[in-house]
Amino acid sequence: MGYYDKLLKAFGPQHWWPGDGPFEVLVGAVLTQNTNWGNVEKAINNLKAAGKLTPQALHEISPKELAPLIRPAGYFNIKAKRLKSLINWLFERYHGNLDDMFSQNLGTLREELLSVKGIGPETADSILLYAGNMPSFVVDAYTYRVLSRHHLIPEDSTYEEIKAFFEDNLPKDAALYNEYHALLVRVGKTYCKPREPACGACPLGEFL
């Protein structure tokens, strides 16, 4: 039995980002950068209540008008710009149409997303996987912490190396990548906390 099966059995499905459709997930991917998800939900709700949670509305809104709506998500000025740059790109490249965007080849689309200012590897992969249902494994601070603490990867591993660690050893299955990443976050939240040098007392060894 692999790690994934053990984690799934121990914690159950995490139901990550069922969301209200791919566009909401895409917006959430930017808003959640280095930010607690609870705060992101408040910002999403503000956008919904203002009728601004559509590609067209966000394309037309100014950063000045957008920033206060997403205030609870933190870094609201910079995130307003990042959201705008992503939406501008979406319209220029794919006519504001998510179906067109996700019809693109995965590798090409990932490179295109990374070229947008404010979209780094984790945000790009989150959009590909959780909004587009494309098999691109997401790496985040939890993933790194859990794996490095249990010596499954070197301390100095890069994002792309950790991503490859999973993708080279798993079938290219979006549903699997989705659930696996969510389970690793769950483990990280529950046991593998920051500023705790080792995992001697945590039951993770049993699963990993």
Add this chain to the structure above:
DNA sequence: TGCCAGGCCGGGT
């Protein structure tokens, strides 16, 4: 109360 949360950019070495 300080630390943390589903990062990324830009400027300096």
Add this chain to the structure above:
DNA sequence: ACCCGGCATGGC
């Protein structure tokens, strides 16, 4: 090619 400061709110 790395390293670091800045960006900011809300919950425990």
